[in-house]
Amino acid sequence: MNLSPTPRSTIKRLKDRAATDRAALHAILDSALICHISVVVDGSPLVLPTGFGRDGDTLYLHGSTGSLSLRTAAANEICVAVTHVDGVVYARSVFHFSMNYRSAVIHGQARQPEGEEKLHALRAITEHLAPGSWDHARQPSRKELAQTSVLALDLSEAAVKIRAGGPGDEEEDKVADTAWAGVLPVVQGWGAPVPSADLTAGWDVPAHVSTRD
Amino acid sequence: MNLSPTPRSTIKRLKDRAATDRAALHAILDSALICHISVVVDGSPLVLPTGFGRDGDTLYLHGSTGSLSLRTAAANEICVAVTHVDGVVYARSVFHFSMNYRSAVIHGQARQPEGEEKLHALRAITEHLAPGSWDHARQPSRKELAQTSVLALDLSEAAVKIRAGGPGDEEEDKVADTAWAGVLPVVQGWGAPVPSADLTAGWDVPAHVSTRD
Numbered sequence: 001m002n003l004s005p006t007p008r009s010t011i012k013r014l015k016d017r018a019a020t021d022r023a024a025l026h027a028i029l030d031s032a033l034i035c036h037i038s039v040v041v042d043g044s045p046l047v048l049p050t051g052f053g054r055d056g057d058t059l060y061l062h063g064s065t066g067s068l069s070l071r072t073a074a075a076n077e078i079c080v081a082v083t084h085v086d087g088v089v090y091a092r093s094v095f096h097f098s099m100n101y102r103s104a105v106i107h108g109q110a111r112q113p114e115g116e117e118k119l120h121a122l123r124a125i126t127e128h129l130a131p132g133s134w135d136h137a138r139q140p141s142r143k144e145l146a147q148t149s150v151l152a153l154d155l156s157e158a159a160v161k162i163r164a165g166g167p168g169d170e171e172e173d174k175v176a177d178t179a180w181a182g183v184l185p186v187v188q189g190w191g192a193p194v195p196s197a198d199l200t201a202g203w204d205v206p207a208h209v210s211t212r213d
Numbered sequence: 214m215n216l217s218p219t220p221r222s223t224i225k226r227l228k229d230r231a232a233t234d235r236a237a238l239h240a241i242l243d244s245a246l247i248c249h250i251s252v253v254v255d256g257s258p259l260v261l262p263t264g265f266g267r268d269g270d271t272l273y274l275h276g277s278t279g280s281l282s283l284r285t286a287a288a289n290e291i292c293v294a295v296t297h298v299d300g301v302v303y304a305r306s307v308f309h310f311s312m313n314y315r316s317a318v319i320h321g322q323a324r325q326p327e328g329e330e331k332l333h334a335l336r337a338i339t340e341h342l343a344p345g346s347w348d349h350a351r352q353p354s355r356k357e358l359a360q361t362s363v364l365a366l367d368l369s370e371a372a373v374k375i376r377a378g379g380p381g382d383e384e385e386d387k388v389a390d391t392a393w394a395g396v397l398p399v400v401q402g403w404g405a406p407v408p409s410a411d412l413t414a415g416w417d418v419p420a421h422v423s424t425r426d
Binding site: 033034036037038039040043044045046047048049051077078079080081083085087088090091092093094095097099101103105107122126129130133134136137138139140141144147148166167169173174176177178179180181182183184185186187188189190191192193194195196197198199200203205206209212 | 246247249250251252253256257258259260261262264290291292293294296298300301303304305306307308310312314316318320335339342343346347349350351352353354357360361379380382386387389390391392393394395396397398399400401402403404405406407408409410411412413416418419422425
């Protein structure tokens with residue numbers, strides 16, 4: 001299924017950087033820890049980072065019932081961005097400096113799942129943040145569930161943009177050959193797990209943490 | 214100088230995570246490659262990633278004159294978020310799973326610098342993205358300058374939020390001792406520089422790239 005069905009989610013600039021398949025969208029979402037959610041509050045824009053999960057073509061966003069933005073978001077349109085920076089692109093002219101990145105921007109009207117779907121959404125968010133944890137840790141009590149709010153957003157209106165590779169320098173700058181050109185990759189990974197200071201002795205780090213991809 | 218002078222930039226939830234000094238704001242901005250800028254377009258929220266730089270208490274945001282959002286942004290209020298994820302917090306109950314992070318959210322009316330300030334802003338943006346590059350690469354021509362647009366945003370209305378440390382589990386879950394608890398740090402760094410495929414032979418990677426912090 002293709003993306004970009006509406007004018008505002010159709011990429012107008014640098015069209016060669018637009019990806020149009022749903023697999024690219026899913027891959028960008030699934031490999032990110034956070035998203036940035038934007039809402040309009042009293043006519044002004046507000047953007048905040050938050051955790052999320054995905055099930056098929058539904059994005060689940062995590063929040064608290066005390067959060068103004070999510071209360072506003074549930075009643076209004078939202079926009080969500082997920083961005084990976086893969087490298088800094090050094091060019092022969094400062095005009096062509098760039099970043100390699102993969103980004104997704106999603107528009108839509110959010111809804112607040114309740115009951116079974118809310119639990120399902122929390123599981124998706126937890127497993128996205130920390131795979132293997134839903135069945136390892138204690139699951140939410142009724143009171144904890146009531147204190148948590150979740151938004152669901154359909155992924156139908158989405159734009160994906162990807163840049164990869166070296167700089168797009170001018171021919172004259174290549175000939176002049178007066179500056180280095182290339183990419184400095186950004187690498188991200190996991191450090192060594194740090195057990196909680198109040199963890200009892202005898203715990204090994206479980207495999208779902210120690211071998212996390 | 215303290216932050217948070219307005220109701221909307223005063224953090225209401227989890228107040229212990231709010232930082233109130235300007236040094237914390239600057240540190241979060243200076244160590245990030247991108248920000249997310251949010252604007253209201255036809256009444257709907259839009260959020261996009263972009264590069265930026267900082268000079269004192271002015272944030273400079275990078276854009277192209279072809280970009281709808283920056284044209285809109287220059288005439289309206291914007292909101293900018295910069296977020297670092299430092300670790301995934303594994304708790305004994307899924308309710309207390311969290312992330313360690315440092316985030317800044319800035320509100321304000323942007324303006325479009327011209328002339329000398331525009332060049333100064335582009336230098337700040339370039340040096341932020343790739344320190345040492347402004348004097349190494351060719352600087353912008355008059356035509357390139359005209360094709361670039363920059364927004365300036367005052368950092369006076371900003372909120373900083375920081376979470377660090379282990380999970381805040383319930384006493385009953387600590388006693389039950391049925392799940393591992395701790396932090397899996399997120400580490401980010403630079404990979405080996407990749408020279409451009411069309412770079413002439415004989416170039417060593419310059420020190421401002423090879424020894425980048």
